[in-house]
Amino acid sequence: METVLVVEPDLAISENVARSLTGMGLSADIETTGRRAIGKLVGNGYRMAVLDLGLPDLDGLSIVASIRGLGVAIPMIVIDAAGSVERCIRALRSGADEYLTLPLDWEEFAARATAIIRREARRDLSSDASVSTVLHGNGIMLDRVLRSVSVEGNVVRLRPTEFRLLEFMMLNPGRVVTRAEIHEVVWHRRFDPGTNIIDVHVGQLRSKIGNSPASKIIRTVRGAGYLFCSESPALTAAVGH
Structure with missing residues (x-):
């Protein structure tokens, strides 16, 4: 079973995210701090990351930028309590793949996460002999x-x-x-x-x-x-x- 890293300090939210991912056939590792999350995201082979921008130790946008700067291409969904168009653009420019605001609509979250997984699966298949790499x-x-x-x-x-x-x-x-x-x-x-x-x-x-x-x-x-x-x-x- 493929695993998603959920970086979320709120236990209730992280458990709901994990439950939603389980319904998609994915497992979830939960982390509550940004520093430990960066260490886990580098080289651990996660299928995707779900990252709350409001972490206790590091700014979530700086984490996204750091991960991308290290060349880690893992798909990332960021969630934000202080949602705005400006913050959405900043998150996407930093390297996030999706931006969702709290409280989460769980149907929308599942749809976004499924679309990312499907897209990555198509990319994996695109390296066969029929498509130039x-x-x-x-x-x-x-x-x-x-x-x-x-x-x-x-x-x-x-x-x-x-x-x-x-x-x-x-x-x-x-x-x-x-x-x-x-x-x-x-x-x-x-x-x-x-x-x-x-x-x-x-x-x-x-x-x-x-x-x-x-x-x-x-x-x-x-x-x-x-x-x-x-x-x-x-x-x-x-x-x-």
């Missing part, structure tokens, strides 16, 4: 197994969501991927939550790619979505920067 395009090399990206031979560190966004675009070169498709594939949402989260992540992705020619291959198609150009084609009138 290394994607190339206009100076970018993306290794889907090692979860690494390089531009013109230089390693670029991407957060998990940025990696999924670039991966999705590189799997569809020369085709406009719509905002609805991006919400569905990258965030597993069948609706637009009404934020600029896609624009923020595309902007961060472009910034990390840098000023090389590869930085110009993610094109904005006005009113439609984004286009990954694998060979620096000429722009059409409909394509922006």
Whole structure:
């Protein structure tokens, strides 16, 4: 049975989270402090982490950022008592995969967690012979197994969501991927939550790619979505920067 690390100081909440995970066929390890959680998340092979941002010893957002900085790509759901759009954006920028507010809606929690597990399972299957594990395009090399990206031979560190966004675009070169498709594939949402989260992540992705020619291959198609150009084609009138 696959295991999820639940980082939650409130016993009642952690027990309810564990109960929900058990109903999904997963087991749960419960931790109450951030310092011990970081140690457990590095190299312990958890399928997913559920992290309360309100921990007694460390700021939850700093934990997310630290884990991502160490190169740990474990999916992370963060929960927050002081929910707001600003805090949601900060959490997602730090590297969280999902942001939920307390009190939790347990049906929504189960749906989000199931979507993450399903997405990761599809990614595991994508490394078979029918799908290339290394994607190339206009100076970018993306290794889907090692979860690494390089531009013109230089390693670029991407957060998990940025990696999924670039991966999705590189799997569809020369085709406009719509905002609805991006919400569905990258965030597993069948609706637009009404934020600029896609624009923020595309902007961060472009910034990390840098000023090389590869930085110009993610094109904005006005009113439609984004286009990954694998060979620096000429722009059409409909394509922006």
